[in-house]
Amino acid sequence: MKFVAVIRQVPDSESRLKIDAGRVDLSSATLILDQMDEYAVEEVIRLQEKHGGESVIVALGPERFEEAVRTALAMGADRAIHLVQEGYLDPITQAEALAEALRAEAPDVVLTGGQQADWDSQALGPAIAEALGWPVVTWTTALELEDGQARAKHDLDEGAEVVRVSLPAVFTTQQGLNEPRYPTLPGIMKAKKKEIRKIPISAASKVEVLEQSIQERSRLGKVLDGTKDPHAAASELIRLLHEEAKVI
Amino acid sequence: MLMAVLTNDQKMVLDMVRQVAREVLWEKAPQYDESGEYPWPQLETLAQLGLLGMTTPEEWGGAGLDSVTWVLAMEEIAAADPSVAVILSVTSGLPQYMLTKFGTPEQKKKYLVPLAKGEWIGAFCLTEPHAGSDPASMKLRAQKVPGGWQLDGVKSWVTSGGQAQVYVVMARGESGISSFIVEKGTPGLSFGSPERKMGLHAAHTTEVRFDGAFVPEENLLGQEGRGLAQALAGLDSGRIGIAAQAVGMARAAFEIAKAYADERTQFGQKIREFQGVGFKLADMHVKIAAARALTLEAAAKKDRGERFTLEASTAKLFASDTAVSVTRDAVQVLGGYGYHREYRAERYYRDAKITEIYEGTSEIQRLVISRELYR
Numbered sequence: 001m002k003f004v005a006v007i008r009q010v011p012d013s014e015s016r017l018k019i020d021a022g023r024v025d026l027s028s029a030t031l032i033l034d035q036m037d038e039y040a041v042e043e044v045i046r047l048q049e050k051h052g053g054e055s056v057i058v059a060l061g062p063e064r065f066e067e068a069v070r071t072a073l074a075m076g077a078d079r080a081i082h083l084v085q086e087g088y089l090d091p092i093t094q095a096e097a098l099a100e101a102l103r104a105e106a107p108d109v110v111l112t113g114g115q116q117a118d119w120d121s122q123a124l125g126p127a128i129a130e131a132l133g134w135p136v137v138t139w140t141t142a143l144e145l146e147d148g149q150a151r152a153k154h155d156l157d158e159g160a161e162v163v164r165v166s167l168p169a170v171f172t173t174q175q176g177l178n179e180p181r182y183p184t185l186p187g188i189m190k191a192k193k194k195e196i197r198k199i200p201i202s203a204a205s206k207v208e209v210l211e212q213s214i215q216e217r218s219r220l221g222k223v224l225d226g227t228k229d230p231h232a233a234a235s236e237l238i239r240l241l242h243e244e245a246k247v248i
Numbered sequence: 249m250l251m252a253v254l255t256n257d258q259k260m261v262l263d264m265v266r267q268v269a270r271e272v273l274w275e276k277a278p279q280y281d282e283s284g285e286y287p288w289p290q291l292e293t294l295a296q297l298g299l300l301g302m303t304t305p306e307e308w309g310g311a312g313l314d315s316v317t318w319v320l321a322m323e324e325i326a327a328a329d330p331s332v333a334v335i336l337s338v339t340s341g342l343p344q345y346m347l348t349k350f351g352t353p354e355q356k357k358k359y360l361v362p363l364a365k366g367e368w369i370g371a372f373c374l375t376e377p378h379a380g381s382d383p384a385s386m387k388l389r390a391q392k393v394p395g396g397w398q399l400d401g402v403k404s405w406v407t408s409g410g411q412a413q414v415y416v417v418m419a420r421g422e423s424g425i426s427s428f429i430v431e432k433g434t435p436g437l438s439f440g441s442p443e444r445k446m447g448l449h450a451a452h453t454t455e456v457r458f459d460g461a462f463v464p465e466e467n468l469l470g471q472e473g474r475g476l477a478q479a480l481a482g483l484d485s486g487r488i489g490i491a492a493q494a495v496g497m498a499r500a501a502f503e504i505a506k507a508y509a510d511e512r513t514q515f516g517q518k519i520r521e522f523q524g525v526g527f528k529l530a531d532m533h534v535k536i537a538a539a540r541a542l543t544l545e546a547a548a549k550k551d552r553g554e555r556f557t558l559e560a561s562t563a564k565l566f567a568s569d570t571a572v573s574v575t576r577d578a579v580q581v582l583g584g585y586g587y588h589r590e591y592r593a594e595r596y597y598r599d600a601k602i603t604e605i606y607e608g609t610s611e612i613q614r615l616v617i618s619r620e621l622y623r
Contacts, residue, residue, distance in 0.1 A: 032263075067256055074260055182268055185298030185311040188260050 001053035001145075003044035004105060005077065006098060006112035006128065007037040008061060009068035013117065022211040033068040036113025039173035042180040043111050043143065045076045051145060053108075054078050058101055060094050062086045066196065073191035074183030080196045081105070090207035091116070095127030097203045102132060107168060109150070114139050114172040125172035135165040139174040258317045265321045268297060273328035280331060280450035281595055284442065286411050287450045290332050294325075295366025300336060304344050308356050309364035315547035319492040323540070326496025327503075330599040331450035333496060334606075337489030338407045339363060343370030343416045345485045346427065350470030350478055359414050359429055371412035372486075373403035373456050374479050380405075381612050383418070384476060388458060390419035390426060396465045397421065397428065399436075399458040405606070409454030410439035416469060416482075417458070424473035428463045436461035447598030484560045486607050488550065491543040491563040494571035494603040495536060501578035501596040502532045508582050508591075525581055532574045539567040558620035565613035568603035575600040 011017060015029040033041070041057065048055040057072045057080035059065050069080045081101055089097075102110060110132075112125045122138070129136030141160065142153040145167070153162045155174050183191070222240070226233035241248045254262070272293050280287050294300055302318045304310025313321075318340075326333035340363075347360040362368040379386040388401030399419050406415070415430040415437075430437060440455030470478045506529055509520035519525045546559035575597040579586035586593045604610045 067259070070256060071260060071263075074264075182264050182297055183260065184296065185261065185264075185302065185313070186306075187298075188257060188264065189306070189311055191260075192257060 001047070001051050001109070002056065002105065002107040003047045003053065004056045004058050004102060004107040004110045005037065005040040005044040005072065006058050006060075006102075006110060006124070007041060007068055007072055008034045008059065008113070008116055008118070008124075009065045010034045010116065010118040017214060019212060019214055022213075023209075024212050024214075031064065031067065033071045034113050034117050036115050036117065036173050036175075037068075037072075038180040039175070039177045040111035040113060041072045041075050041077060042178045043171075043173070044109070045181075046178060047109060047143075047145065048078075056080065056105060056107065058098060058105070059083070060085065060089070060098050060201075069196055070191050071183060073194045073196075074188040075181055076183075076187060077194075079194055082196055082198045083201045084198050085201050085203060087205075088207075088209050089203055089205045091119075091121050091123035092127050093203050093205050093207075095124060095131045097201055098128055099131035101199070102128065109143075109145070109167060110134075110170045111140075112170070112172055114174050122172075125170055129170035132168075132170070135169045136172070137163060137165060137169065138172045140171045141174050141176045143171060143177070254317075258314075258320075261313065261317055262320055262324065264297065265299065265324045268293065268299075269324045269328035273325065273332055277329040277331070278589070278592065278595065280329070281447075282449075284449040286408075286452050287329070287332050287335070288411075290329065291335065291366070291369065294332070294336065298366070299325075300339060300366030300369075301344060301364025302340060304340065304348055304360065304364040308348065309361035310344070315488065315550045316544055319488060319543050319547040322489055322492035323496040323499065323543075326493040327500035328496075329450070330493060330497050330596070331448045333493045334448060334451045334490075335369065335408055337486065337493055338372055339370040339412070341486035341489040342372035342482045343414055346372075346416055346469060346478060346482045347429075349481065350427070352466075354466065355429060355469065363414060368413040369408050369411060370414045370416065371406050371408045371456070372479075372482065373406050373415050373417040374483075375405045376402060377404050377455075381609055383479070384425070386418065386420055386425065388417070388419045390421040390428065390463075392421065393462070396467070397463045399428065399430070399461045399463060401458055403456045403458075405443070405453055406456045407451055407453055407606075409452060409456050410442070411452055415456060417456075418475045418479050419458075421472070425475040425479075426472045427469040427475040427478050429467040429469050430458075430461060430463055434461050434463070446601060447595070448602055483607055484557050485550065487560040487564040487613075488543060488546050488556075490603055490607045491539070491546065491560070491567035494564075494567035494600065495540045495543055497596050497600050497603070498532070498536050498539065498567075498571045498574040501575040501593055501600075502529070502536055504591065504593050504596075505529065505532070505578040505581040508585070519581075528577050528581060532577055535570040535574060539563070539570040542566050558617060558623075561608070561613040561616040561620070564603075564608065565610055565617065568600075568610060571600035571603050572597075 009031050011029040012032045018025045044055040055077045057077045060083040115122045126136050137152045139155040140152050144151045224233045298311050301310035302313045306312040363370045376386050390397045413432045417428045436459045438457045442452040512519045542563040546563040549556040549559050578593045585591045
């Protein structure tokens with residue numbers, strides 16, 4: 001069987017981004033393999049370990065994406081295909097270009113991040129499935145293969161469902177799908193010798209970015225007075241943490 | 249920044265090490281300091297990632313990494329947990345280095361491979377209760393017996409004593425001092441309990457006793473009578489690791505102080521805005537940057553295959569001095585909180601002091617440097 005992870009390189013969520021002349025300036029940002037895509041890489045390696053076959057990394061993006069591709073290879077994937085194009089491409093255009101490369105590879109399973117951390121889009125996985133005419137399962141938290149079919153559990157807004165789809169199919173990841181491994185030192189050394197096939201492309205973006213800005217966040221400054229009725233204040237705090245902040 | 253001159257592979261190694269250091273080592277370091285437990289789970293994680301044999305050649309189970317990357321990786325590990333860092337520095341910088349350099353193919357296969365893979369930890373036995381800075385005065389005897397040697401005597405301050413599976417031991421025989429490979433479990437080999445130390449609680453240090461311990465012929469390491477020279481060559485390499493460990497501790501304490509000075513307000517302003525604190529932070533930064541540069545210089549010289557005794561001692565002397573002064577200043581910046589265990593600064597201060605002592609005191613480094621200047 002053949003398993004493909006479609007990956008992207010994005011700014012680390014901890015890096016501070018700057019806007020320069022209406023454009024995000026990535027020159028001082030730390031760029032990493034998208035953490036949602038990391039689940040995809042881990043899953044294709046696990047599927048290969050379980051079912052045999054091949055694990056392949058496919059990426060579409062500028063030359064700098066190679067670092068993220070190498071990281072995925074260091075984690076243990078066999079080889080990679082990198083469609084190289086500088087500049088912005090909207091997810092639908094990306095999906096069309098990726099679909100072409102994927103069709104040629106003819107994998108059984110394609111996995112990609114449930115969300116793209118840089119432009120916060122969730123479109124890439126479903127758009128790839130659409131372009132290929134394959135089924136898609138989004139926000140996957142468990143995946144089992146059996147007789148040319150897949151049984152998958154995926155998150156819904158307030159719950160989850162278990163589905164069966166025929167292969168080939170596209171799955172997008174959700175936290176909880178697996179625990180991505182660290183690349184090992186021997187893995188990093190071996191990754192140097194693994195194949196990255198570079199294919200220059202020139203797709204025309206259907207969406208043009210005119211200007212970018214960063215949302216300024218400020219604190220709400222909400223203070224609960226616990227001096228008069230500490231019980232009521234504590235209950236209110238729990239309610240706010242649960243319903244508004246959604247952290248508990 | 250330095251990152252700009254690193255290759256992509258070096259960056260990938262450091263990214264991995266940084267992530268593991270932050271997620272695995274940093275979290276548990278205070279617990280290990282409190283309990284004084286030997287950090288086996290941490291070492292197993294590092295072993296699985298191939299980090300216990302970073303510079304040992306690939307053909308002997310290591311990763312064949314250059315020393316520059318090793319130094320940067322050591323800094324990250326030491327910043328997260330200095331005890332784990334010294335165990336790692338000793339096992340790879342001393343026994344693995346000596347086996348790589350002086351071992352026979354059979355010895356490499358039997359001992360170096362499991363050490364490099366991190367299946368085993370290695371220890372280095374040079375110091376004795378009455379032979380510290382003057383190792384040539386060692387008393388541990390190696391007596392020739394049929395089929396090998398019999399060792400009698402005591403070694404002290406052995407990092408990973410009792411935990412390590414392989415001991416590289418320097419002992420005196422008829423033709424001078426020689427190095428021997430001794431396996432844990434050898435009859436006549438025993439260990440003291442872990443010493444009660446000021447810092448580095450998780451990195452066990454014990455006495456190692458030899459009471460008629462038999463070492464077979466094939467476990468002589470390198471040339472007979474060349475043991476002291478071989479050990480000193482090992483220490484040149486080990487000192488680069490200790491310098492990196494010192495830089496890591498200094499950096500971690502500095503980062504704690506830097507963050508604290510930005511949050512703490514007194515007299516209506518952030519304390520970093522007081523020149524007394526701001527200048528202190530500036531000096532700490534400069535010392536760390538200089539110590540790191542010296543350590544990388546020694547590593548780069550080693551990578552080029554040149555003699556690096558002078559550079560290793562220079563780096564070790566300056567970096568250990570930096571570690572002690574920066575960690576002390578970090579405690580000072582935090583004031584009362586710096587003295588509190590929860591804020592971690594005091595632990596780095598306690599851990600740092602030993603870097604001025606082990607693998608050659610600062611005085612011995614000055615002795616080495618002053619001699620190397622006229623070499």
